[in-house]
Amino acid sequence: MIRGRPLGRARNPTALAAGSLTSGVLAYVFFALSTRALGAEAAAPVSVLWTYWSFAAAALTFPLQHWIARSVTAHAGEGSVHDAMGRVVVLITAAALLVGALSWLGRDQLFHRNDLWFPLLVVVVTLGSGFIGVVRGGLAARRQFGSLALTMVGDNALRCAAGVVLVVADVESSLAFGVCLAGGAVIGLLWPRSFRFAREQGRPTIESALRFIGGAAGGQLIGQAVLTGGPVALALAGGSPAQVTALFAGLALFRAPYTLAIGLVSALTGRLTRFVVAGQAARLRRFRLGTLAATAVAVVAAGLIGLSIGPWLLRLIFGPEVRLDGFACLLVAVGSAFALANLVVTVSIMALDRSGIIARSWVVGVLGGALAYFAIGSEDPLIETCWAFVTAEVLAFAVLAFEDHRGGSTLAQPAATRPSTR
Numbered sequence: 001m002i003r004g005r006p007l008g009r010a011r012n013p014t015a016l017a018a019g020s021l022t023s024g025v026l027a028y029v030f031f032a033l034s035t036r037a038l039g040a041e042a043a044a045p046v047s048v049l050w051t052y053w054s055f056a057a058a059a060l061t062f063p064l065q066h067w068i069a070r071s072v073t074a075h076a077g078e079g080s081v082h083d084a085m086g087r088v089v090v091l092i093t094a095a096a097l098l099v100g101a102l103s104w105l106g107r108d109q110l111f112h113r114n115d116l117w118f119p120l121l122v123v124v125v126t127l128g129s130g131f132i133g134v135v136r137g138g139l140a141a142r143r144q145f146g147s148l149a150l151t152m153v154g155d156n157a158l159r160c161a162a163g164v165v166l167v168v169a170d171v172e173s174s175l176a177f178g179v180c181l182a183g184g185a186v187i188g189l190l191w192p193r194s195f196r197f198a199r200e201q202g203r204p205t206i207e208s209a210l211r212f213i214g215g216a217a218g219g220q221l222i223g224q225a226v227l228t229g230g231p232v233a234l235a236l237a238g239g240s241p242a243q244v245t246a247l248f249a250g251l252a253l254f255r256a257p258y259t260l261a262i263g264l265v266s267a268l269t270g271r272l273t274r275f276v277v278a279g280q281a282a283r284l285r286r287f288r289l290g291t292l293a294a295t296a297v298a299v300v301a302a303g304l305i306g307l308s309i310g311p312w313l314l315r316l317i318f319g320p321e322v323r324l325d326g327f328a329c330l331l332v333a334v335g336s337a338f339a340l341a342n343l344v345v346t347v348s349i350m351a352l353d354r355s356g357i358i359a360r361s362w363v364v365g366v367l368g369g370a371l372a373y374f375a376i377g378s379e380d381p382l383i384e385t386c387w388a389f390v391t392a393e394v395l396a397f398a399v400l401a402f403e404d405h406r407g408g409s410t411l412a413q414p415a416a417t418r419p420s421t422r
Contacts, residue, residue, distance in 0.1 A: 013264050013267060015145055015146050015148075015149040016145055016148065016149050016152075016263040016264050016266055016267060017260050017263055017264055018149065019148070019149030019150065019151075019152035019153050019263050020149075020152055020259060020260050020261075020262050020263025020264065021259065021260055021263075022152070022153045022156075023152040023153050023155075023156050023263070024256075024259040026153065026156035026157055026159070026160050027156045027159075029156075029160050030156060030159045030160045030163050030180070030181065031046075031047075031050055033160065033163040033164065033166075033167060033177075034046045034047075034163060034174075034177040034181075035047075036167075037163075037166065037167050037171075037172060037177070038172060038174055038177065042172070042174050043174060043177070044111075044112060044174075045110075045111040045112065045113060045118050045174045045175075045178060046174050046177045046178050046181065048110050048111060048118075049111075049118060049121055049122065049125065049178050049181055049182070050181060052099075052103075052122060052125060053125050053129070053181065054224065054228065055221060055224055055225075056125055056126050056129035057129050058217075058220040058221055058223070058224035059095075059129075059217045059218075059220060059221040059224075060092065060095070060126070060129040060130045060133050060217065061129045061130070061132055061133035061136070062133065062216070062220050062262075063133070063212075063213045063216035063217045063220060063355075064088070064130060064133030064134055064136075064137055064213060065133045065134075065136040065137040065140060065266065066137070066140075066216065066269045066347065066350050067137065067209060067212050067213050067216065067350075068081050068134065068137025068138060068140070068141050069137055069140040069141045069266070069269040069270050069273070070212075070269050070270070070273045070350055070351055070353070071084075071141075071209070072141035072142075072201075072270075073141065073269075073270045073273040073274055073277070074273050074276070074277050074353070075201045076201055077198065077200045077201025078141070078197040078198045078199075078200070078201060079197075079198065079199050079200055079201030080201060080209070081137075081141075081197045081209075082197040082198060082199050083199075084209035084210075085134075085197065087209065087210060088130075088134075088209060088210070088213065089130075091210060091213070092126070092127060092130035092131075093127070095126055095130075096122075096123045096124075096126035096127045096130075097123065099122055099123070099126055100119050100120065100122050100123035100126070101119075103118070103119040103122040104116065104119035107119055117175050117178070118175070118178060121178045121179065121181075121182045124182040124183070125181070125182045127185075128182060128183075128184065128185030128186075129185065131185050131188055131195070132151065132155060132185045132187075132188050134188075134194075134195045135151055135188035135191055135194045135195055136148055136151055136152075136194075136266070138191075138193070138194035138195055138196075138197065139151065139191065139194050140266045140267070140269065140270065141270065142194075143267075143270065144194075145266065145267055147191055147194075148266055149263065151187060151188060151191065152263055154187035154190070155184035155185055155187045155188075156184060157187075158183070158184050158186070158187050159180050159181055159183075159184040162180040162183070163177060163180050166180065211355070211356065212350075212353065212355045213355075214355075214356075215355030215356035215357070215358055215359055216346075216350060216355040216358055218358070218359035218362075219346065219355070219357075219358025219359040219360075219361065219362050220346075220358070222359065222362035222363065222365075222366060223339075223342065223346075223358075223362050223396070226339075226362070226365065226366065226369070226389065226392045226393065226396075227251070227255065227258070227336075227339050227393075228251065230247050230248075230251055230385050230386070230389050231244045231245075231247050231248040231251070233385050233388070234247055234381055234382060234385045237373075237381040237384065237385060238381050239381045239382055239385070242321070242323075243381070243382045245322060246314070246322050246323055246324045246382075247324070247328075247332070247382060247385065247386070249314055249317075249318040249322045249324075250310070250314060250324050250328070250329060250332040251332060251336070253310075253313060253314060253317060253318075254302065254306065254310075254329075254332050254333045254335075254336035254337075255336045255339060255340075257298075257336070257337075257340050258336060258339050258340045258343060261340055261343055261344070262343070265343060265344065265347045268344070268347050268348075269347055269350060269351055272284070272287065272347065272348055272351035273351045275287075275351070276351050276352055276353075281408060281409070284348075284408040285408060287348065288348070288401075288404060288405060288408060291341065291344055291345060291348070291401075292401065294341075295337070295338070295341040295397070298337040298340065298341065299334055299337045299338065299341075301337075302333040302334055302336065302337035303330050303333060303334045303337075305333060306326070306329035306330040306331075306332060306333030306334065307326045307327070307329065307330040307333075308326070310324065310326060310329025310330065310332075310333060311323065311324055311325060311326055311329055314329070324382075327383070328382060328383060328386050331383075331386035331387060331389070331390050332386055332389070334390055335386070335389045335390040335392075335393045335394075336393075338390070338393035338394055338396075338397050339393050341397055342393060342396055342397050342400060345397065345400040345401055345404050346358055346400060348404050348408075349400060349403060349404050349407065352404070352407040352408065354403065354407050357399075357400070357403045357407075358400070360399070361396050361399035361400045361403065362392075362396050364395055364396065364399050365391075365392040365393065365394075365395040365396030365399070366392055368391050368392060368394075368395040369388040369389065369391045369392030369395070370388065371391075372387050372388050372390075372391035372392075373385065373387065373388035
């Protein structure tokens with residue numbers, strides 16, 4: 001049985017949006033605390049760990065949360081999650097140990113330290129990302145979205161509180177701030193029932209949990225690299241430090257709607273899965289058409305905003321020395337709008353249990369972005385990088401939307417004639 005469904009909160013997206021936004025703000029507050037307390041050089045190991053944490057969240061937290069929400073809804077109970085959880089724990093632990101070992105081998109280059117502490121924190125961050133994904137998945141499956149929003153805020157609030165204590169105590173240790181960052185996931189222990197799943201379920205399952213998680217994790221990891229990796233690509237392409245900083249700021253500014261949507265889509269997985277289980281092809285088709293229409297409006301609006309007031313917004317928020325011209329802002333804004341659309345379509349594809357498509361779609365996007373980078377022929381590496389970003393997001397959206405349409409269309413066919421969605 002699925003327990004604990006407070007329906008009032010289940011239909012209220014405000015808490016999820018507020019939780020997602022507040023969580024994002026608090027994450028940057030913690031980063032600012034660490035850099036101000038330690039200085040730019042001493043904070044470098046914390047910066048690397050913070051960057052890795054964002055990738056671990058994409059590769060583990062997001063897929064685990066949506067796998068649990070989908071599985072419980074699709075099978076009318078928690079038994080499939082209960083049965084698969086042992087294998088999932090082994091997967092998370094193996095990933096943590098592997099990444100920890102790799103970070104230990106590269107500890108001098110990554111952390112500029114020769115000890116074991118930061119590689120150990122990489123292991124802890126990986127385990128914590130998996131744990132908080134399970135917690136949020138349990139809450140989302142039971143439609144306890146108020147509590148889910150609190151977990152979003154709670155982990156970063158805990159990090160910030162610990163960071164403030166270090167600042168007040170005049171602690172100037174990068175390791176101490178790294179421990180604060182890695183320890184945020186313990187907030188999930190406040191909801192102990194969220195990671196305890198019942199054995200009962202209403203419908204049998206033949207689905208593979210590891211297949212679903214692996215496909216979603218691979219896709220989200222590549223997508224996160226596309227969304228946030230522009231400054232690194234620009235630096236490698238010979239962009240100036242000022243250009244790298246400006247592109248980082250532009251991406252941070254225009255992906256604000258994406259940050260909000262990360263929380264909002266927590267409620268979407270279960271809803272779409274119920275449509276899939278009930279064979280409601282017409283409702284899924286209306287959702288797909290609505291997504292396409294909303295994407296078109298968002299892309300046009302983002303382009304206009306980026307071109308007209310994007311440069312002014314960057315200077316207003318990040319300071320007068322942070323500058324992108326109107327065309328660069330247009331490209332970054334349009335790419336970010338497609339990133340938001342890709343997030344929504346990804347959730348729809350996961351509801352259809354076609355997560356393997358996600359990674360393949362992003363491979364197509366990345367290859368197309370690389371080709372666009374070399375085909376542009378501009379002498380400005382910043383513009384080339386922005387074009388590569390837009391191209392990767394657009395191509396990924398095209399493949400994801402096509403596969404979402406194809407998967408949804410099969411629901412209108414008799415069950416015996418439906419092609420495999422694997």
